[in-house]
Structures are given as structure tokens and as C-alpha cells.
Amino acid sequence: MPSFADFLFDAGLAIQNLAESLSGRALRLGVTGLSGAGKTIFVTALVQQLTLAARVAAQGGKNPLPVFRVHAEGRLVRGTIEPQPDDAVPRFAYEEHIATLTGPGGDSEKRAWPESTRRISELRLTLEFERETSFGRRNSQLSIDLVDYPGEWLLDLPLLGKSYQRWSQDTLEASLAPARAPLAAEWRAYVTSLDPAALSDEAVAQKAAMLFTAYLRACRAEPISASALPPGRFLMPGDLEGSPLLTFSPLPLTEGSEIAPQSLAGMMARRYDAYRNHIVRPFFRDHFARLDRQIVLVDVLAALNAGVGAVRDLEHALGEVLNAFRAGKNTLLTSLLRPRIDKILFAATKADHLNHVSHDRLEAILRRLTARAIARSEDVGAAIDVVALAAVRATHEANVGGRGNAALAAVVGISMAGERIGNEVFDGRTEAAIFPGELPRDPDAVFSGDMGVVDPRMADYRFVRFRPPIAQRDAAGMALPLPHIRLDRALQFLIGDRFD
Incomplete structure (x- = not known):
């Protein structure tokens, strides 16, 4: 209510x-x-x-x-x-x-x-x-x-409807996912060893927050590339870095559990509420x-x-x-x-x-x-x-010779320097034709890993970063819109x- x-x-x-x-x-x-x-x-x-x-x-x-x-x-x-x-x-x-x-x-x-x-x-x-x-x-x-x-700020909005206990429970459960579990191991080992009812301790809060932030950053990086990683300011702290607003972490709690004000859980819960009230609510309102x-x-x-x-x-x-x-x-x-x-x-x-x-x-x-x-x-x-x-648009299209007599629908562009496909490393100056792989006809396949292609190599995605296109000008020398x-x-x- x-x-x-x-x-x-x-x-x-x-x-x-x-x-x-x-x-x-x-x-x-x-x-x-x-x-x-x-x-x-x-x-x-x-x-x-x-x-x-x-x-x-x-x-x-x-x-x-x-x-x-x-x-x-x-x-x-x-x-x-x-x-x-x-x-x-x-x-x-x-x-x-x-x-x-x-x-x-x-x-x-x-x-x-x-x-x-x-x-x-x-x-x-x-x-x-x-x-x-x-x-x-x-x-x-x-x-x-x-x-x-930033979209990470948008993912903070659901926190307005979650208690600290519920958020802690959800976050710890999410960290058990197969892709995340190895990255969460050090943080989980630390926070699950803590007694939420113990007296508040700033050094403990700082270490828990540091390990939690490292876990979130590792999840966002390749090859995991996770998306649902609130609180967003932990990944984009700006001038809030090191402040109490970002010095908290989930603890092993259950929804509705009692929290004593002077306890470690009490400190974490106050900072979680302060994060919602001083960061999330103003963003929503303004x-x-x-x-x-x-x-x-x-x-x-x-x-x-x-x-x-x-x-x-x-x-x-x-x-x-x-x-x-x-x-x-x-x-x-x-x-x-x-x-x-x-x-x-x-x-x-x-x-x-x-x-x-x-x-x-x-x-x-x-x-x-x-x-x-x-x-x-x-x-x-x-x-x-x-x-x-x-x-x-940083590329144009071409059909290039493929396996057998079949031409492959490729894209052609100048890759960023250092981009790599297999043993080939691009220099950032030379245009190259790249066949990025074939997306499945059935979108449900991306959830099963069975990409539905006869040749498994067709699902070997080769998405590299391209340099921006060279800007064009009209006959009078005026800039034209980028493609x-x-x-x-x-x-x-x-x-x-x-x-x-």
C-alpha cells in the first residue's frame, strides 16, 4: 500500500x-x-x-x-x-x-x-x-x-520497491548463476562469513563494498557481459566514489527478518535506503x-x-x-x-x-x-x-567467396586497431571484408545454444569494432549527414x- x-x-x-x-x-x-x-x-x-x-x-x-x-x-x-x-x-x-x-x-x-x-x-x-x-x-x-x-541508472528504479532484505536475497541468489558464480566466489565467501547481527564496523563495510563492486565489474566485462547489475552507481560512481552512499553490500538475510539499528545489517540497510532516497528517487522525480x-x-x-x-x-x-x-x-x-x-x-x-x-x-x-x-x-x-x-553506419556490404561455390553476405569496413579474428589482428587503416556469422532463423535458439545451422562455423560470430565512416561533403563543401x-x-x- x-x-x-x-x-x-x-x-x-x-x-x-x-x-x-x-x-x-x-x-x-x-x-x-x-x-x-x-x-x-x-x-x-x-x-x-x-x-x-x-x-x-x-x-x-x-x-x-x-x-x-x-x-x-x-x-x-x-x-x-x-x-x-x-x-x-x-x-x-x-x-x-x-x-x-x-x-x-x-x-x-x-x-x-x-x-x-x-x-x-x-x-x-x-x-x-x-x-x-x-x-x-x-x-x-x-x-x-x-x-x-546511463541504462544502469534505469535498472536502479526497481530498488524503490525492494527492501534491503529482499534486495540482498535477490542479489545473492543471482550470483549463484553458472556464469556468475566463479566471479562472485571471493565476495560471497566474505559476506556469508559475516554475522549481520554483529555491531556495525566501517572496515567490514568497506571491504564488503569493495568485493561487491569488483564482482559487478567482472560480470559486466567480457566474456560474461551481464546486464542486470544494480546498483548502477557502483559501476559509474563519479564523485560519489568512496562515499557511504556506495559503501554497502548485500548480506545473507531473508525477507521480513528483523534488523537491529546498531548492527552491521542496520548500517548496510541505512546506506541502501540513503542510496534510494538521495540518488534513485531524485532521478525518477526530476x-x-x-x-x-x-x-x-x-x-x-x-x-x-x-x-x-x-x-x-x-x-x-x-x-x-x-x-x-x-x-x-x-x-x-x-x-x-x-x-x-x-x-x-x-x-x-x-x-x-x-x-x-x-x-x-x-x-x-x-x-x-x-x-x-x-x-x-x-x-x-x-x-x-x-x-x-x-x-x-560504419560499413558497406559485399558478397565474398565462401565455402564451396556459395557466396557469403559480408560487411566491409575499417576495423579498430587491435581488433582480432583468430590470428589476424587489424591495423585500423586497412579495409577488410568480414563474414560475421549467421543468426538463427528461430529466435528461441539463442536461449538454448542450438543455433539451428547446418555448419557450426556459421554460428561462429565475428563481431569486431569498426572505425567511424569518413564524413562526406557536398559540392559546396558543406557537411553531409553521416550514413x-x-x-x-x-x-x-x-x-x-x-x-x-
Whole structure:
């Protein structure tokens, strides 16, 4: 049953949302995904496409967003970056990220991928367009606040509904999974040797937290590549590193067990509650609960590389993600007082690592990974879709000689220096054709390990990291948008209805 504090929290949200609505509230689009999924690249590419697309079309260039209907119909007039809407939130460093992608000072040899998202940031983009009316086209505009935040923070939201005892129990049980157990051994041996009822001891808490953090980091790294690893700030501590907010650990407790205030368990429970109250709740109140639309970027290929355990862990993490969303169809009242996320797009990133013949299979795997969670959200009226995309396309396609007379559907690009396939190490300068393997026709196969291919070598995935593409310019020397795969489809689903 909701507490009085929960009632006050919701009342504060309603007042905040009503004030924003009356002052001309922009559409708030949340962009998230677990570590390495490509959040920074997605936001950078989206902003570049929408600020350059109209200019390219006006000059007779090729339409870079053919599925984004307002642009395809010639109604998109201009896209402009506006001043930062929230003074307390860092601005998304769009210009810096574009310079990194294309090469500082225009030097394409220095082009690189931007650093991963490590904190929340925001950018307002205003799109001017022509709206079709019974009296003809009329000028209009839509402001979009892009909110970029680490997916690890999103996985913290379920903690708001879990006691310290329940969280401890769930976390210790998860650490027994076959892939995680060896990595958890030292931490588990230490915390299970402790007496939760003993007097609190700061040195004990610090050692337990250190071992717990090392376990979480080992789970996130290859080859395990686990996804469900809350609390998120343990992996991205920032200026909180070493603070009591991050100096706690699960202990062997059961749900409903009594905890003495001065005990070791009492200290851990207070810090767990402080983490929820001072980190998780403010994020939910100030950012997450204000979102209208959401895209969740998913690195499915990394999970496939890591094996069945990582795939199942990703499925669990995506279920937790959707449980955290306040999803549903908006009415006039809810849009004013308690807006819901009425559209959610799950996007399998790095589609350019596969030939297009495998893109449908990649989408099918992602749909299978999110099937249970999607069914729950669709029941409350939210629109949900999945797509395989590459916000920035780093490869092109080719058919190369294969086994026997069969040609293989490959991708061609410049791999990052040091990437390796077998004994071959790439130098970061030479273009190479790579056959990445064949995804299974049946998406259920990724949960069994039986990839359903006649030749086992076809399931020997070879996903390597590619360098960004070399930026192109038009005849006048103006920058052209970077190539992409289905970014326009994502835009049409997420915001296309706002231009009708």
C-alpha cells in the first residue's frame, strides 16, 4: 500500500508536470541503453540528421531520412539546437561528439567514437515544419528535449520497491548463476562469513563494498557481459566514489527478518535506503517521470557473443527496464498531471555489423528478448516496437567467396586497431571484408545454444569494432549527414505523429 511519503511524491510530480504543461511543455524523449549500446552516438546522429536534413533536401541532395514522413513530404523546414532547457542538467556535448566522429579539425585520420554516456545530459532541438490543414499548409514547430542517461541508472528504479532484505536475497541468489558464480566466489565467501547481527564496523563495510563492486565489474566485462547489475552507481560512481552512499553490500538475510539499528545489517540497510532516497528517487522525480517517449538501445550482438547466460541475463534486464517505465496511453488529464510514456522503441544497435539479410533475424531476436515485457506494456495502451538500426553506419556490404561455390553476405569496413579474428589482428587503416556469422532463423535458439545451422562455423560470430565512416561533403563543401541504417524508421515511430 502506498505510504504518505509516496502520496506527497506523486503530488509534487503532478504540480511540476502541470506547471510545465501550462508553460508550453516540450516533448521529452528519453534515450537509454546498457553500457556500450551506443547512446551517445544515437543522440549525436539524430541531432545531425535533423539539423542538416532540410538543408540537404533544399539543395537537391539525396533524402537522408526517406521513412521520416514529415521530411519525405517536404514539410520539414529547419532543425535548430536551442539553449539548454534545464539549468541544473549538463548540456549534451553535441559539437564535441561530432568533432570526435568526423575527426578534430576535419582530420578524418583522427576520427573516433565518442566516449560512452556516464551521466545524464540534455539537449533541446526545435523542428520547424509545415502542418497540413483544411486551409493548406501552416507553419508550426515542435521542441524536443533529448534526455540521455546511463541504462544502469534505469535498472536502479526497481530498488524503490525492494527492501534491503529482499534486495540482498535477490542479489545473492543471482550470483549463484553458472556464469556468475566463479566471479562472485571471493565476495560471497566474505559476506556469508559475516554475522549481520554483529555491531556495525566501517572496515567490514568497506571491504564488503569493495568485493561487491569488483564482482559487478567482472560480470559486466567480457566474456560474461551481464546486464542486470544494480546498483548502477557502483559501476559509474563519479564523485560519489568512496562515499557511504556506495559503501554497502548485500548480506545473507531473508525477507521480513528483523534488523537491529546498531548492527552491521542496520548500517548496510541505512546506506541502501540513503542510496534510494538521495540518488534513485531524485532521478525518477526530476528526469525519468517526466518522459513522454523512450528509446532503449540494446547491444544484442554482445550478448550473443557471450553465450546463453548473457542472453538470459539481458532478457531479465530488459524486463526490469520495462517494469520501471510508467507506460500507458495518455489522456488529457494524465498528460497534464502524470504523463505516461506512450511510445517505447527497443532498438538492436550495430546493425551495420551484419549484412542486411540478417537484420530481420536480429529484430526477431530482440522481439523475443522483450516479448513478456512488451505484452504487459501493451495491455495498458502503450505502443511498443523493435527495430535493428545503426545510428552511424560504419560499413558497406559485399558478397565474398565462401565455402564451396556459395557466396557469403559480408560487411566491409575499417576495423579498430587491435581488433582480432583468430590470428589476424587489424591495423585500423586497412579495409577488410568480414563474414560475421549467421543468426538463427528461430529466435528461441539463442536461449538454448542450438543455433539451428547446418555448419557450426556459421554460428561462429565475428563481431569486431569498426572505425567511424569518413564524413562526406557536398559540392559546396558543406557537411553531409553521416550514413545510417533505419534511424528514419526510429524517428517516425517515436515522433512522427507529432507532425500530423
